[in-house]
Amino acid sequence: xxxxxxxxxxxxxARRGAAGGVDADPVPQALxxxxxxxxxxxxxxxxxxxxxxFKATGEATLAVSAPKDAGGDGDRx
Amino acid sequence: xxxxTIFDIGxxxxxxxxxxxxxLVRDTFAAVVSFVVYGLLVALxxxxxxxxxxxxxxxxxxxxxTGMLLLGAAARLRxxxxxxxxxxxxxxxxxxxxxxLIAMGLAATTLILPDPAPTLAPAAMAGLPAxxxxxxxTGVLFVYRALDTLLEKVVLVLALVGVWSLxxxxxxxxxxxxxxxxxxxxxxxxxxxxxxxxxxVLAIYMFWVGADHPGxxxxxxxxxxxxxxxxxxxxxxxxxxxxxxxxxxxxVAGPVIxxxxxxxxxxxxxxxxxxxxxxAKPLIVIAEAALTLSIGVTLGLLALGPRRCMASAPPPSxxxxxxxxxxxxxxxxxxWPSM
Amino acid sequence: MASxxxxxxxxxxxxTALGLVRILCGPRNADRMAAAQLxxxxxxxxxxxxxxxxxxxxxxxxxxxxxxLAAFASVAFVRGVDARGNRSEAExxx
Amino acid sequence: xxxxxxxFTVLAVSAGCLFFIAGTVGLLRFPDTLTRLHALxxxxxxxxxxxxxxxxxxxxxMLGALKLVCVWLIAQVSSAVxxxxxxxxxxxxxxxx
Numbered sequence: 001x002x003x004x005x006x007x008x009x010x011x012x013x014a015r016r017g018a019a020g021g022v023d024a025d026p027v028p029q030a031l032x033x034x035x036x037x038x039x040x041x042x043x044x045x046x047x048x049x050x051x052x053x054f055k056a057t058g059e060a061t062l063a064v065s066a067p068k069d070a071g072g073d074g075d076r077x
Numbered sequence: 078x079x080x081x082t083i084f085d086i087g088x089x090x091x092x093x094x095x096x097x098x099x100x101l102v103r104d105t106f107a108a109v110v111s112f113v114v115y116g117l118l119v120a121l122x123x124x125x126x127x128x129x130x131x132x133x134x135x136x137x138x139x140x141x142x143t144g145m146l147l148l149g150a151a152a153r154l155r156x157x158x159x160x161x162x163x164x165x166x167x168x169x170x171x172x173x174x175x176x177x178l179i180a181m182g183l184a185a186t187t188l189i190l191p192d193p194a195p196t197l198a199p200a201a202m203a204g205l206p207a208x209x210x211x212x213x214x215t216g217v218l219f220v221y222r223a224l225d226t227l228l229e230k231v232v233l234v235l236a237l238v239g240v241w242s243l244x245x246x247x248x249x250x251x252x253x254x255x256x257x258x259x260x261x262x263x264x265x266x267x268x269x270x271x272x273x274x275x276x277x278v279l280a281i282y283m284f285w286v287g288a289d290h291p292g293x294x295x296x297x298x299x300x301x302x303x304x305x306x307x308x309x310x311x312x313x314x315x316x317x318x319x320x321x322x323x324x325x326x327x328x329v330a331g332p333v334i335x336x337x338x339x340x341x342x343x344x345x346x347x348x349x350x351x352x353x354x355x356x357a358k359p360l361i362v363i364a365e366a367a368l369t370l371s372i373g374v375t376l377g378l379l380a381l382g383p384r385r386c387m388a389s390a391p392p393p394s395x396x397x398x399x400x401x402x403x404x405x406x407x408x409x410x411x412x413w414p415s416m
Numbered sequence: 417m418a419s420x421x422x423x424x425x426x427x428x429x430x431x432t433a434l435g436l437v438r439i440l441c442g443p444r445n446a447d448r449m450a451a452a453q454l455x456x457x458x459x460x461x462x463x464x465x466x467x468x469x470x471x472x473x474x475x476x477x478x479x480x481x482x483x484x485l486a487a488f489a490s491v492a493f494v495r496g497v498d499a500r501g502n503r504s505e506a507e508x509x510x
Numbered sequence: 511x512x513x514x515x516x517x518f519t520v521l522a523v524s525a526g527c528l529f530f531i532a533g534t535v536g537l538l539r540f541p542d543t544l545t546r547l548h549a550l551x552x553x554x555x556x557x558x559x560x561x562x563x564x565x566x567x568x569x570x571x572m573l574g575a576l577k578l579v580c581v582w583l584i585a586q587v588s589s590a591v592x593x594x595x596x597x598x599x600x601x602x603x604x605x606x607x
Contacts, residue, residue, distance in 0.1 A: 029130055029217070030214050032128070032134075033130060033131055033134045033293075033295055034218075034225055034226065036131070036134050036135060036138050037134070037229060037233065037295060038232050040142065040376065040379070041232060041233050041236035041237075043146065043147075044146055044236060044240055044380060044382070045236050045239050045240055047146055047147070047382065049243060050150065050154070051150060051243075051382065052243045080420075080422035080423040083422075084426040084429065087426055087429050087430070087433075088429060091429065091432065091433050094433075095436065098436075098440060102440075106445050107440075107442065107445075107448060110439055110445075110449065110489075113452055113489050114439065117456065117459045117482070118459075120478065120482070121466075124463065124466060124475055125466075129472070129478060133477065136478055137481055140485070140489075141488050144488070145488060145489065145492040148489065149492060264591050264594045265494075265591070265595060267591065268587070268588065268591040271587060272487070272584075275584065279480060279481070283481075286477075296481070300481060303484070303488055306488070307487070307491060310491050417516055420523075424523050424527050424561075427530070427531075428527060431531060434534045434535075434537075434538060435534055438546075444543055444600075446596050446599060447543050447546060450537065450543065450546055450550055450593070450596055453550065453551075453554075453589065453592050453593070453596075454550045457558055460558060460581060461530065461558050461561045464561060464562065464565055465561065465565070468565045468568045468569065471570075473574060476578065479581050480580065480584070486588045486589065487588035487589075487592050490595060490596060491592070493599075494595045494598070
């Protein structure tokens with residue numbers, strides 16, 4: 001969620017950088033496309049980690065000290 | 078105010094509302110569904126920001142494939158949800174405070190940009206005619222900032238390695254589990270047989286027009302992923318074993334071909350990742366074709382995750398059921414060769 | 417003409433907002449999924465209207481992509497429900 | 511001629527919007543999940559269909575029009591399948607899910 005917010009700021013910058021006959025600056029756009037794909041791979045990694053934790057311990061939280069949100073995937077998104 | 082302005086304001090309010098709801102809601106499933114809707118609305122925002130390439134990527138990856146990944150995780154984690162304790166108020170407050178602070182900082186930076194905002198558009202456009210491409214975003218991805226694109230592919234492959242290494246030892250190289258119960262006459266099978274051909278045509282179209290119009294390897298690859306996952310979810314085909322050499326070859330083919338073209342730049346052009354004059358467009362199209370396939374497979378495998386059986390459950394009996402042969406399989410063999 | 421199309425897109429967007437209420441309230445997950453489907457179709461309609469209003473044809477491609485992926489999340493949802501069902505059966509057997 | 515086509519667009523798109531409103535109201539007001547599914551798929555597809563019909567005269571040439579119709583057809587198929595599948599899930603699970 002935070003990531004896509006930052007991406008949209010990039011979008012605003014791109015739109016304001018319209019010049020040279022294009023509607024929006026292509027450089028931030030290309031960065032955002034790359035960013036979306038990398039964000040997805042990070043999410044996939046995190047979900048795999050969470051599922052492995054769930055499989056190993058039977059719960060989706062790190063029970064030892066800091067209680068983390070079990071629906072972490074929702075937040076992480 | 079013109080209707081377009083009112084539309085934009087409404088869209089912005091809606092996006093903020095859905096974002097807030099997604100974060101605040103306690104039920105995991107509700108959060109995931111609103112995240113999917115959020116992705117759709119963000120794609121609309123990108124369209125309004127004249128960034129159609131990004132809108133395509135967001136619609137396919139941000140909303141489609143991520144949604145599927147999170148829905149699967151939500152379904153698997155449901156047993157854990159009941160016993161979960163909500164985080165303490167202090168943690169919530171400090172996280173919210175920190176996020177607000179960062180958001181305000183970023184917004185302020187965006188707002189205080191000088192009025193003719195700094196732009197690299199002229200620089201990016203200057204190199205475009207030489208490459209023979211018509212779409213500035215593809216131009217940036219494959220000419221101006223080709224190194225970023227190459228490294229991103231490497232990140233994808235690394236992420237996949239990471240996801241796979243989370244498999245338990247005895248499951249290493251196994252087939253990713255996907256909950257598919259195949260019903261030969263089922264409506265889902267019908268959909269999984271009807272949509273993918275259309276999707277594949279559209280993916281090729283997107284990769285092809287990517288040279289001159291919005292589209293490209295990422296969007297085409299993500300669409301391929303979605304179609305592949307649809308087929309897997311309907312149980313028309315089974316997922317490939319992650320240990321297969323052919324599968325791994327497909328995954329690395331994209332980056333390797335791109336890298337080879339990059340190194341060829343030393344021999345025939347000015348240096349790494351520079352294209353010889355006149356051959357830029359064909360080379361880019363070749364690299365993009367390989368990348369489309371690689372991205373499609375890698376994203377799909379990332380979404381599938383490692384082979385994962387629930388610790389409490391015996392090997393699912395229906396897992397064998399979905400590999401039962403059927404007429405549909407032979408028809409799909411051309412589209413989905415067993416990798 | 418463009419103004420009218422923007423206004424129509426705005427109206428459909430308002431319907432999207434109303435559809436969100438169903439995602440918020442549920443009460444069942446199937447309701448949420450149905451609402452998501454409605455919002456998907458609304459999104460396609462909005463994109464088509466915007467494409468014509470702004471005379472920028474590639475937006476239709478986004479609509480095409482969205483229409484193709486509309487079924488995707490719902491199918492994943494049903495699979496998730498099935499996975500749960502299968503697991504509980506497996507636990508019963510134990 | 512142009513005026514006629516524009517008028518046609520306005521009428522068809524307005525009618526489409528009306529169906530979108532009807533579908534949303536149905537989704538919000540109908541008493542249970544199955545009737546809500548009924549409301550949204552019927553109304554939604556008709557709504558999208560009318561919007562597409564209305565936009566046809568404005569589209570860029572024959573191919574543009576063909577693309578619009580393709581969008582509608584794909585949406586039609588997936589919407590029909592999805593409502594079937596969701597309804598099936600409800601039937602299998604009873605009132606538990």
